[in-house]
Amino acid sequence: MTKEIAVSGSRPTGFIHLGNYLGAIRNYVKMQDNFSCYFFIADYHSLTTHYEAQNLPQLTREVLATYLACGLDPQKCVIYIQSEIPQIPELYLLFNMLAYKGELEKVPTFKDKVRSQEQSGRSISAGLLTYPVLMAVDIIVHRATKVPVGKDQEAHLEIARNLANRFNYQFQTTLFPEPYGYNDGSDLFKVPSLDGSGKMSKSATNPNSAIYLMDDDTTIRKKVMKAKTDAGPTESNQTKPEEIQNLFDLMQLVSSSEIVQHYETQYNNCNIRYGDLKKQLAEDMVQLVAPIRNNIHDLMKNEEYLKKVVRDGAEQARQSADATLQAAKKAIGIHYF
Ligand code: TRP
Numbered sequence: 001m002t003k004e005i006a007v008s009g010s011r012p013t014g015f016i017h018l019g020n021y022l023g024a025i026r027n028y029v030k031m032q033d034n035f036s037c038y039f040f041i042a043d044y045h046s047l048t049t050h051y052e053a054q055n056l057p058q059l060t061r062e063v064l065a066t067y068l069a070c071g072l073d074p075q076k077c078v079i080y081i082q083s084e085i086p087q088i089p090e091l092y093l094l095f096n097m098l099a100y101k102g103e104l105e106k107v108p109t110f111k112d113k114v115r116s117q118e119q120s121g122r123s124i125s126a127g128l129l130t131y132p133v134l135m136a137v138d139i140i141v142h143r144a145t146k147v148p149v150g151k152d153q154e155a156h157l158e159i160a161r162n163l164a165n166r167f168n169y170q171f172q173t174t175l176f177p178e179p180y181g182y183n184d185g186s187d188l189f190k191v192p193s194l195d196g197s198g199k200m201s202k203s204a205t206n207p208n209s210a211i212y213l214m215d216d217d218t219t220i221r222k223k224v225m226k227a228k229t230d231a232g233p234t235e236s237n238q239t240k241p242e243e244i245q246n247l248f249d250l251m252q253l254v255s256s257s258e259i260v261q262h263y264e265t266q267y268n269n270c271n272i273r274y275g276d277l278k279k280q281l282a283e284d285m286v287q288l289v290a291p292i293r294n295n296i297h298d299l300m301k302n303e304e305y306l307k308k309v310v311r312d313g314a315e316q317a318r319q320s321a322d323a324t325l326q327a328a329k330k331a332i333g334i335h336y337f
Helices: 018-031 056-070 087-096 101-105 108-119 131-140 151-170 217-225 242-254 257-268 274-301 303-332
Strands: 005-010 036-041 078-081
Touching: 005 018, 005 131, 018 036, 018 056, 018 274, 036 056, 036 303, 056 078, 056 274, 056 303, 078 303, 087 131, 087 303, 101 108, 101 151, 108 131, 108 151, 131 151, 217 274, 242 257, 242 274, 257 274, 274 303
Parallel strands: 005 036, 036 078
Antiparallel strands: none
């Protein structure tokens, strides 16, 4: 049986944190055995809001090294950089003719970005409006059906399904299947931030709220020890306030079940010492992050290897993308002699 096709990408806009790892990349690693996977770095997408591209080379290499350090295996999946696949912008041009201005203006992430761009006095580019078209093309260019992304991407996936269907209908073809979000259950949890509320995010204003895969052991310990706590429970089996629940949720993600149980019992008996809990949480995070970080550092030094990975990946991705592009052009009627 042929495997289902999966695609996902990350914009190279900053360091990758524990939330990205536990919520997304760890999923990719599991998927590479059961799906035909394409994982890429969405460098064109980062130009929609940050046209100043001087940091792109460093950021792109970092995402690439992080993918590999976390366990993506170029023998099992196709790893590439979006801008190295010229079929993507070509198909994007064709799909821009099918996408409606009105449907793109309604996308919640577009509205949010318009608000923040305008606040900082920046104009809204046509590229920002058509961000979902480019993302749809990233997916359907490989005729993928599975897209491991967070819930925040649902509106983009809906556009991708609409565009796939619209193309099929308009040109009387079945070329494009509908892509859907995919999670194997691990996306049902959120990875909480360390500053008491919300989820871990790279845009948070508090730099201590996220643990980055590049953080050294001391930084990890410092950030965890600074996490907000309360005065402690006063009654047994009391419900936990958000900042305490978040620490337990994080512990659930990185510590053994015995350890979690130990602190649960202490909490319920009102004899918990948050300092001890945080020390344990920090150590378990260090255990998880340190080997990945060391891998990232080693890989960053091995430029030849990184180059080879994306050279081979781009070749495979171009092959798959070209087959789709040629079929799409043919369906439209762009084949003259
Ligand atoms: N929009 C996605 C994000 O912000 C990144 C992305 C671009 C993507 N193209 C994609 C994700 C294709 C999955 C598939 O996270």
